[in-house]
Amino acid sequence: MTRLLGKQPVGALFVAPYVIFLAAVFAFPLGFAVYMSFHDYFFAAPGAIVDRPFVGFANYAAVLSDAAVRQSFVNIAVFLVINVPLTVALSLVLATALNKAVRARTFFRVSYYVPYITASVAVVGVWLFLFNSNGLVNAILGPLAPDPSWLVNETLAMPTVAIYVTWKQLGFFILLYLAALQNVPKELYESAAVDGAGRFGTFWAVTMPGVRPATTLVVLLATVTGANLFTEPYLLTGGGGPDGASTSPVLLMYQRGIEQGNPDVASAIGVILVVGALLVALIQRRLLERD
Amino acid sequence: MRRILAAAVAIAALASTVACGNNGGEATSEANQARGPIKVWFSNNKEEVAWGKQFVESWNADHPNEKVTAQEIPAGKSSEEVIGAAITAGNAPCLIFNTAPAAVPQFQKQGGLVALDDFEGARQYVEERTGEKAKQYESPDGKLYQLTWKSNPVMIFYNKALLKKAGADEANLGTYEDFLATARKIVSSKAAPFAIWPAPSNEFYQPWFDFYPLFAAETGGKLLVEDGKAQFTDDAGKAVADFWSSLYKEKLASQEKYNGDAFADGKAAMTIAGPWAIASYGDKVDWGVVPVPTKTAKPAEEIFTFSDAKNIAMFSACANRATAWDVLKAATSKEQDGKLLETTGQMPMRQGLPAAYPDYFAKNKPYETFAAQADRTVEVPNVANSIEIWQAFRDAYSKSVIFGQQEPAAALDEAATKIDGLAKQ
Numbered sequence: 256m257t258r259l260l261g262k263q264p265v266g267a268l269f270v271a272p273y274v275i276f277l278a279a280v281f282a283f284p285l286g287f288a289v290y291m292s293f294h295d296y297f298f299a300a301p302g303a304i305v306d307r308p309f310v311g312f313a314n315y316a317a318v319l320s321d322a323a324v325r326q327s328f329v330n331i332a333v334f335l336v337i338n339v340p341l342t343v344a345l346s347l348v349l350a351t352a353l354n355k356a357v358r359a360r361t362f363f364r365v366s367y368y369v370p371y372i373t374a375s376v377a378v379v380g381v382w383l384f385l386f387n388s389n390g391l392v393n394a395i396l397g398p399l400a401p402d403p404s405w406l407v408n409e410t411l412a413m414p415t416v417a418i419y420v421t422w423k424q425l426g427f428f429i430l431l432y433l434a435a436l437q438n439v440p441k442e443l444y445e446s447a448a449v450d451g452a453g454r455f456g457t458f459w460a461v462t463m464p465g466v467r468p469a470t471t472l473v474v475l476l477a478t479v480t481g482a483n484l485f486t487e488p489y490l491l492t493g494g495g496g497p498d499g500a501s502t503s504p505v506l507l508m509y510q511r512g513i514e515q516g517n518p519d520v521a522s523a524i525g526v527i528l529v530v531g532a533l534l535v536a537l538i539q540r541r542l543l544e545r546d
Numbered sequence: 547m548r549r550i551l552a553a554a555v556a557i558a559a560l561a562s563t564v565a566c567g568n569n570g571g572e573a574t575s576e577a578n579q580a581r582g583p584i585k586v587w588f589s590n591n592k593e594e595v596a597w598g599k600q601f602v603e604s605w606n607a608d609h610p611n612e613k614v615t616a617q618e619i620p621a622g623k624s625s626e627e628v629i630g631a632a633i634t635a636g637n638a639p640c641l642i643f644n645t646a647p648a649a650v651p652q653f654q655k656q657g658g659l660v661a662l663d664d665f666e667g668a669r670q671y672v673e674e675r676t677g678e679k680a681k682q683y684e685s686p687d688g689k690l691y692q693l694t695w696k697s698n699p700v701m702i703f704y705n706k707a708l709l710k711k712a713g714a715d716e717a718n719l720g721t722y723e724d725f726l727a728t729a730r731k732i733v734s735s736k737a738a739p740f741a742i743w744p745a746p747s748n749e750f751y752q753p754w755f756d757f758y759p760l761f762a763a764e765t766g767g768k769l770l771v772e773d774g775k776a777q778f779t780d781d782a783g784k785a786v787a788d789f790w791s792s793l794y795k796e797k798l799a800s801q802e803k804y805n806g807d808a809f810a811d812g813k814a815a816m817t818i819a820g821p822w823a824i825a826s827y828g829d830k831v832d833w834g835v836v837p838v839p840t841k842t843a844k845p846a847e848e849i850f851t852f853s854d855a856k857n858i859a860m861f862s863a864c865a866n867r868a869t870a871w872d873v874l875k876a877a878t879s880k881e882q883d884g885k886l887l888e889t890t891g892q893m894p895m896r897q898g899l900p901a902a903y904p905d906y907f908a909k910n911k912p913y914e915t916f917a918a919q920a921d922r923t924v925e926v927p928n929v930a931n932s933i934e935i936w937q938a939f940r941d942a943y944s945k946s947v948i949f950g951q952q953e954p955a956a957a958l959d960e961a962a963t964k965i966d967g968l969a970k971q
Contacts, residue, residue, distance in 0.1 A: 297655065298630065298633070298634040298656060299633075299634065299655075299656045299657050300634065300636060300638075300656055300657040300658045300862050300863065301634075301636040302636075302862075303656065303657025303658075303862070304657070305657060323941070388802060389739070403801060406802065406803075407746075407802050407949070409949070493745070493746060493748055493749075493803045494747050494748035494749050496746070496747060496748050496944065496949075497948070497949045498941075498944055498945040498951050499748075499941070510750075510937065513627050514750060514933055514937070515750075515931070515934045516652045516655065516656070516933070517934070
């Protein structure tokens with residue numbers, strides 16, 4: 256019994272609710288998705304007599320030979336390459352600035368956090384107004400404005416989505432860095448000052464190494480939330496347009512699984528996405544945590 | 547690692563057990579004879595809700611033992627998703643008064659629908675009410691899983707003031723050439739930023755409001771897919787694609803999504819919609835309506851369009867199906883059809899509509915045009931993989947016609963090959 260439940264069996268009781276929750280809302284659906292991806296599966300009414308044979312890797316073969324799916328993975332790679340470094344750089348710089356005794360510090364902290372807590376549906380309307388051909392951004396750029404405009408431009412659509420998501424999520428990541436900055440010992444800054452380090456030198460030699468665990472977390476979270484991109488291409492670029500240039504794998508999962516009634520194909524895309532995101536996260540962790 | 551593997555195997559085994567458990571069960575044919583209270587869902591269109599409320603009140607007053615409980619379709623990204631989820635969960639209502647014909651093949655595949663042919667006289671009832679058109683709604687197995695209810699024949703609305711400002715003749719919209727000439731005048735005169743603004747987004751149903759009505763008009767009522775083969779690669783389909791392509795190339799139509807109603811807001815001088823939209827224009831726009839254009843001039847009484855119909859389906863979760871069938875008939879009686887027309891302005895799918903409600907159409911002249919058009923409508927093809935087929939078409943159309951990344955003719959040919967494959971499955 257002790258071997259099974261440990262020295263403090265009551266501990267198992269305390270963790271049980273969370274374990275059950277995790278199993279019900281995460282482990283079971285994940286396992287079920289894997290099951291669906293190996294079967295000719297579709298949702299059916301209870302009691303309906305349906306045939307869902309095992310099809311091996313047929314769904315994976317269909318997915319990998321689908322040009323739209325391959326493009327969605329390229330799109331999400333473009334998104335992550337822009338979004339993750341930009342998120343880390345901006346949130347760290349802004350958190351460092353906000354950590355100082357600047358005037359109206361609370362106002363700025365709230366300003367950065369508001370987009371994060373505002374529903375995407377509401378904010379997307381503002382961005383459509385800003386980035387359409389007659390929008391504010393193009394009015395400011397004048398003859399330099401791209402044609403076709405940002406959100407219907409095959410090259411610029413995904414970077415625009417990446418910048419939008421960076422801006423929207425920034426408040427949350429600034430918060431993480433602000434918490435991490437509290438743990439950087441003041442003495443290190445004092446030593447750097449005594450050694451004659453300037454602002455950049457202090458930032459490079461003290462702040463950045465001091466918040467490295469937070470950076471690992473920010474990179475991981477930005478990658479995972481980025482890989483799950485859905486709302487923005489769905490709303491901002493009219494369903495992954497133009498011509499699929501901003502389609503994300505999750506948007507395709509929604510189209511194939513929910514709209515078109517092929518949850519087996521959608522599950523195969525999902526499993527590939529999970530494996531891909533895990534690999535990227537693993538590489539990031541190796542790179543960020545090495546001394 | 548070994549523990550994770552063991553857990554994964556256990557989960558997969560559990561999943562397979564659950565999945566197998568879902569396969570069993572027998573059709574409950576007794577339900578077809580059963581009577582008692584039932585639940586129904588209406589769309590969330592406020593005019594339809596008002597009609598539904600009066601219908602349910604009148605039914606409940608006469609049938610105290612077979613009460614109907616009504617509610618709006620629960621919120622979701624689309625009604626079809628919510629209905630699909632309800633079928634899977636086994637809690638779909640008996641009747642849904644907003645079933646999209648394009649979703650019927652999927653609901654049928656899910657085992658979620660009841661064939662109306664199971665009820666005595668059902669086929670005769672539908673055919674007498676709707677006429678020949680009812681055939682378009684038959685499923686590939688020869689059965690009817692939807693009762694044809696109401697259509698919203700799609701036509702071209704134009705803003706009289708903006709056309710006047712552009713110096714364009716409102717009667718000059720019948721052919722592609724005339725339409726393009728008018729569109730050029732609207733944009734060059736800056737009467738409106740765009741001549742017409744169909745949604746350029748990529749949802750599977752968007753062709754119903756740009757390509758498909760014009761294709762129906764050009765072909766005299768062909769479906770997108772007939773006898774398992776795509777029909778749009780002929781001259782008619784290519785002419786329609788070229789027409790829309792010209793509008794986008796010349797920036798007479800916008801490649802960008804409009805957040806709102808471009809026609810109601812005066813950002814486009816024309817729009818393509820059904821009579822349901824009239825209520826939303828209110829006093830904002832002084833509008834006129836004409837049939838969709840064709841390549842060469844055709845008399846209005848020969849022009850077909852997309853029906854944009856919404857039907858009523860009975861769901862297999864229904865325990866009291868005899869009551870549900872009676873409710874279906876009562877809700878589509880001549881009296882209730884008249885009330886639906888008055889309350890919503892949408893066209894009941896009833897033969898000889900203008901003659902059936904002469905007083906209404908005498909008082910509401912603009913609706914008479916839609917009633918006349920309602921006799922010449924085509925539906926989405928009732929084939930397996932319907933939504934996948936429309937998405938494949940939209941992807942090709944979007945790439946070529948809207949964004950000019952490929953020649954429309956080549957894109958349509960590629961889409962046809964893909965769609966032929968899907969239709970065969």
